[in-house]
Amino acid sequence: xxxxxxxxxxxxxxxxxxxxxxxxxxxxxxxxxxxxxxxxxxxxxxxxxxxxxxxxxxxxxxxxxxxxxxxxxxxxxxxxxxxxxxxxxxxxxxxxxxxxxxxxxxxxxxxx
Amino acid sequence: xxxxxxxxxxxxxxxxxxxxxxxxxxxxxxxxxxxxxxxxxxxxxxxxxxxxxxxxxxxxxxxxxxxxxxxxxxxxxxxxxxxxxxxxxxxxxxxxxxxxxxxxxxxxxxx
Numbered sequence: 692x693x694x695x696x697x698x699x700x701x702x703x704x705x706x707x708x709x710x711x712x713x714x715x716x717x718x719x720x721x722x723x724x725x726x727x728x729x730x731x732x733x734x735x736x737x738x739x740x741x742x743x744x745x746x747x748x749x750x751x752x753x754x755x756x757x758x759x760x761x762x763x764x765x766x767x768x769x770x771x772x773x774x775x776x777x778x779x780x781x782x783x784x785x786x787x788x789x790x791x792x793x794x795x796x797x798x799x800x801x802x803x
Numbered sequence: 804x805x806x807x808x809x810x811x812x813x814x815x816x817x818x819x820x821x822x823x824x825x826x827x828x829x830x831x832x833x834x835x836x837x838x839x840x841x842x843x844x845x846x847x848x849x850x851x852x853x854x855x856x857x858x859x860x861x862x863x864x865x866x867x868x869x870x871x872x873x874x875x876x877x878x879x880x881x882x883x884x885x886x887x888x889x890x891x892x893x894x895x896x897x898x899x900x901x902x903x904x905x906x907x908x909x910x911x912x913x914x
Contacts, residue, residue, distance in 0.1 A: 740901055
């Protein structure tokens with residue numbers, strides 16, 4: 692069964708600190724893995740996209756890693772800001788028609 | 804930056820009524836999608852649309868659902884007879900290559 696599992700479910704971090712979110716997937720076929728940021732009541736916004744041959748990709752303070760052998764990915768947020776408070780969702784693109792398989796997300800709360 | 808536009812942002816409807824959710828995808832995109840997110844749950848795929856026909860649909864997308872691209876710019880999702888469990892956030896998305904852009908969603912509340 693195609694699944695995308697994320698951990699932790701939620702976390703609270705102090706402004707300025709770093710954090711790392713985890714994603715495990717058992718999706719086949721695999722085309723690429725994406726991390727999205729979703730603010731409450733809004734649509735997901737893409738942070739990074741990685742194919743199976745890419746190990747790491749950065750977008751500002753966000754750095755994603757991918758291990759296609761173990762089917763694991765992580766998203767590292769550096770020097771968190773209050774505006775980073777959101778749900779971070781790991782998503783796998785599964786087929787040629789572009790169907791996305793979503794994880795449940797990690798709810799990140801950054802406090803002053 | 805090009806956007807996917809969805810209207811309305813919020814719709815309340817009575818159970819059994821028909822609703823049409825509207826989307827204007829990015830103009831040069833070729834693939835169009837509808838996803839939904841029930842409150843507190845993960846985003847789920849509903850349907851993909853390419854070359855004026857459905858290319859793939861999920862088990863959720865039963866006979867009560869239909870999609871249309873009536874005029875080359877709009878992309879609509881129709882729910883024929885809404886149920887309480889259809890209450891959710893509905894996201895439209897469009898894609899070209901690896902680029903995938905979501906709209907801000909329509910919150911559908913069925914009462």
